[in-house]
Amino acid sequence: MTVVALYNVAAIPVWAGLPVWSVWLLGALSTFALVWVCRRRYHKAVYGAAHHNTAVGFCLVAGLLGTAWMAFAAEVSPINITALGLLLLFGITLGVLFLLVRHQAPIKRETQRQIVALDQQMKEVETTATEQAQTVEEHRDQMVRADLAGVTVIENIDTAEGFRMTLKDNPNKPIKLSGLQSKIGNLASVLAADLHAQGIELPEHHVQAYPAGPAHLFYVKVRTKDIFLEPLPYQVSTEIPPLREPVKAGKFADQEPVPIPIIGRNGIMCSETGGGKTVFINNLIAGVAERDAVVAWVGGTEKLTPLVLPWLAPWLLGNTDRPLLDYVAGPDAYAVLDMLVAFYKLVSDRTSSLGARSKFRATPEDPAVVMFLEEAPDLLDRHKDKKVMTHKGTKMNASQLLDAIASIDRAAECGFWLLTQQGLIEALGPNGTRIRRNCIVRVAGATQSDYDGSSTLVKCNNVRTTQLKNNELLIQRDINVPVAESWKAFFLDELDLIGPVAEYYTPRKPAFSQQRKNSLGSAYARRWDADRLPELVQAARIDLGVEWPVGSRDGGQESPAPEQPVQPDSGAQTHFQDPAPEEITMMASDAEAKMTEAIAEIAKYGPLGKTMSELLHVVTAADCPEFAAAWMYAVVIGKAAPQASMAEKEAAGQALITELAGAPWQLPTEVRSGAEGWASATLRDRIHRYLDPSVASSSGIPQQRAGEVREPLRTLLARLQDFPGDHFVTTSQAVELLEDSYSANQLMELLRDEFGLPTQRPRGDNDARPRGWFLSNLRDAAEAPV
Numbered sequence: 001m002t003v004v005a006l007y008n009v010a011a012i013p014v015w016a017g018l019p020v021w022s023v024w025l026l027g028a029l030s031t032f033a034l035v036w037v038c039r040r041r042y043h044k045a046v047y048g049a050a051h052h053n054t055a056v057g058f059c060l061v062a063g064l065l066g067t068a069w070m071a072f073a074a075e076v077s078p079i080n081i082t083a084l085g086l087l088l089l090f091g092i093t094l095g096v097l098f099l100l101v102r103h104q105a106p107i108k109r110e111t112q113r114q115i116v117a118l119d120q121q122m123k124e125v126e127t128t129a130t131e132q133a134q135t136v137e138e139h140r141d142q143m144v145r146a147d148l149a150g151v152t153v154i155e156n157i158d159t160a161e162g163f164r165m166t167l168k169d170n171p172n173k174p175i176k177l178s179g180l181q182s183k184i185g186n187l188a189s190v191l192a193a194d195l196h197a198q199g200i201e202l203p204e205h206h207v208q209a210y211p212a213g214p215a216h217l218f219y220v221k222v223r224t225k226d227i228f229l230e231p232l233p234y235q236v237s238t239e240i241p242p243l244r245e246p247v248k249a250g251k252f253a254d255q256e257p258v259p260i261p262i263i264g265r266n267g268i269m270c271s272e273t274g275g276g277k278t279v280f281i282n283n284l285i286a287g288v289a290e291r292d293a294v295v296a297w298v299g300g301t302e303k304l305t306p307l308v309l310p311w312l313a314p315w316l317l318g319n320t321d322r323p324l325l326d327y328v329a330g331p332d333a334y335a336v337l338d339m340l341v342a343f344y345k346l347v348s349d350r351t352s353s354l355g356a357r358s359k360f361r362a363t364p365e366d367p368a369v370v371m372f373l374e375e376a377p378d379l380l381d382r383h384k385d386k387k388v389m390t391h392k393g394t395k396m397n398a399s400q401l402l403d404a405i406a407s408i409d410r411a412a413e414c415g416f417w418l419l420t421q422q423g424l425i426e427a428l429g430p431n432g433t434r435i436r437r438n439c440i441v442r443v444a445g446a447t448q449s450d451y452d453g454s455s456t457l458v459k460c461n462n463v464r465t466t467q468l469k470n471n472e473l474l475i476q477r478d479i480n481v482p483v484a485e486s487w488k489a490f491f492l493d494e495l496d497l498i499g500p501v502a503e504y505y506t507p508r509k510p511a512f513s514q515q516r517k518n519s520l521g522s523a524y525a526r527r528w529d530a531d532r533l534p535e536l537v538q539a540a541r542i543d544l545g546v547e548w549p550v551g552s553r554d555g556g557q558e559s560p561a562p563e564q565p566v567q568p569d570s571g572a573q574t575h576f577q578d579p580a581p582e583e584i585t586m587m588a589s590d591a592e593a594k595m596t597e598a599i600a601e602i603a604k605y606g607p608l609g610k611t612m613s614e615l616l617h618v619v620t621a622a623d624c625p626e627f628a629a630a631w632m633y634a635v636v637i638g639k640a641a642p643q644a645s646m647a648e649k650e651a652a653g654q655a656l657i658t659e660l661a662g663a664p665w666q667l668p669t670e671v672r673s674g675a676e677g678w679a680s681a682t683l684r685d686r687i688h689r690y691l692d693p694s695v696a697s698s699s700g701i702p703q704q705r706a707g708e709v710r711e712p713l714r715t716l717l718a719r720l721q722d723f724p725g726d727h728f729v730t731t732s733q734a735v736e737l738l739e740d741s742y743s744a745n746q747l748m749e750l751l752r753d754e755f756g757l758p759t760q761r762p763r764g765d766n767d768a769r770p771r772g773w774f775l776s777n778l779r780d781a782a783e784a785p786v
Helices: 002-016 021-041 049-076 081-145 176-182 184-196 277-289 304-316 333-352 376-382 398-406 432-437 450-456 494-508 514-519 534-544 581-619 630-636 646-661 680-690 693-698 713-719 731-737 744-755 775-783
Strands: 152-158 162-168 207-211 217-223 247-252 257-260 267-270 294-300 327-329 368-374 414-420 441-444 472-476 485-491 627-629 670-672 675-679 728-730 772-774
Touching: 021 049, 049 081, 081 152, 081 184, 176 184, 176 207, 176 217, 184 207, 184 217, 207 485, 247 277, 267 277, 267 450, 277 294, 277 304, 277 368, 277 414, 277 485, 277 494, 294 304, 294 333, 294 376, 304 327, 304 368, 304 494, 304 534, 327 333, 333 368, 333 376, 333 398, 333 414, 333 514, 368 376, 376 398, 376 414, 376 432, 398 414, 398 432, 441 450, 581 630, 581 646, 581 680, 627 630, 630 646, 630 675, 646 675, 675 680, 713 731, 713 775, 728 731, 728 775, 731 744, 731 772, 772 775
Parallel strands: 267 414, 267 441, 294 327, 294 368, 368 414
Antiparallel strands: 152 162, 162 217, 207 217, 247 257, 247 485, 441 472, 472 485, 627 675, 670 675, 728 772
16 A cells, blocks of 8 residues: 555656656655654653664654655656556565564563553652661660560551551561560550640550561551541441341441451450440341341340340330340240250251251241350359250250350351459359350450450550540450451441331341240240349330230230230120131140140159159158158259259249149148158159069169069179179179179169168178178079069
């Protein structure tokens, strides 16, 4: 195309009769324009000086050659064979050169980009090095005064809260992060003295050290601005966040959100009254409520009502059809223990059904559970003498239950938070050490002593929780990382703020399947009964002006009962309406729950049932008295608490008398020394006669069959068959012959109760030698009729 253009331009002066010098003028102007375009197209900054010069040179040569050819063609004629040959040679040569220049253009451009980037990087490195050197010099004196000689400050940048220094460890004598944290008080004092001249008051706990990634670098955050003075407003979540996404419960000092994991994590929050504990927990409850596959359980023996009443208010006022919280227990200690038993049953069932999976996956049909224990030390320590029976048949107090839960709840996608005013390990009861070890997340607010804060935030130096103000909190997101970060929770407290939030989130609340509800036991089914929540019932009446919507022992109804006006009795015949479908469903569910509970009791205790099975353990114990009052039996088998009043114990005893007087036992009492009860032999005999041989063999009560010598007598006689009848066998010898299958006490009781063989002395009752039996008496007992 360029060749054709040149040919046409050269022909114009010939055809127009113009002088030759006009062609030279046109060529010069064209060459100038071509060079100008080339300089702009291949700029030095983009393609480099070399490629720029090559392109410009090419354009200049091409312009000059083109101008010379046009002048020659104008002289001899454009159709001259020589002119045409030169034009073709000119076009091919310059075309090849142009293609080379154009091909090299992107390569040269990338090369130049790298050169520019490297130059910029080198300049930045030089600038950084210069700034670091200046920073080191500026802060060298501060480091020396803070007893941190050799540690250098390589960066100091402004932040929203004040400024942040990056420290580099002493390469010759490293102090590491722990050493820096131990000296952070010194550094705070030095910085406070320097900032005082600027009119800035710097408290000690506003200087905190953190790891900066590489082991030899540390951050020191200095907060010079009181950004926590004003409350942070809470915003409802319009979208349902993912279940396992951490709850954003507030903001750090740099205004970044505070992520707190709640699924499969346990935590402790320590703060005195007014230190931000309730506001913090309200944020976690809101974080649970905004998700659709997790529910909140709340319990406590102290200060429970102020925490839970605002969350239940929409339900109590009839604005929602169910409570936002799934389970509330307290202030009675046994009610909270029942909740812990249900929680233990839930996590045990889930972990035992994992199979090849490493973790249970919660769903809206089988949601995760996060439990909150208000004033946990009151239950775990002060009520440590109270115990309840678990689904595994063992009696545990609250500390033991929580320890067992903490060891497996992560795999069950459950967790709990303990609220306390004390940082003492013993405040969490006899198993407090193991409980704390499984509480990974720690939060501290203002406390009465710095010890409470420093013992809660593990291995974190410079923790001064007595100086925290305006609901400022410290969080240690992992006890394995000794870092406590300052933050503040969103303000969410009392009914006027919590009520609308609870009402907004209630439609998202999931529910357990009926099968799962049945497995959690009767306490869960009756969790909303008025007699289980007396303080809440009274608070609802006084503070909200409403009656509690669920009566006593109604099976756990969750919707408020409609208020009906009380009509005077007219004396007319009353006509009852057929039950509504939902009532039929509720009755069927209640019946199913009771049947499931009965089946579970039979499977667990056998045909004797719960009461008589526990009495069996009592009357076969070595230290069981020959006679005991009914109320004493009631206390031992857990029907009355040991610390209960005498009236309560006697009432439990009367209930036990009534139960055993009915079918199938029909067991009358006897009165001794004014006490109504039973002889232990009477109870053993009644159990013995109740069981048939096949059941007795599996229940621990030997039952003889015709023509058969019962154990352990059969084994004992077989090993003594070569001895004469006057041979005396001591109890210790008999235990050895039975290969320690029984203890001495167990063997003596068994032979006495089941074979009528009391222990003897070889020479009478005054003989000081060990007790035992004559072999002739053992053989007579074996031959006795059934």
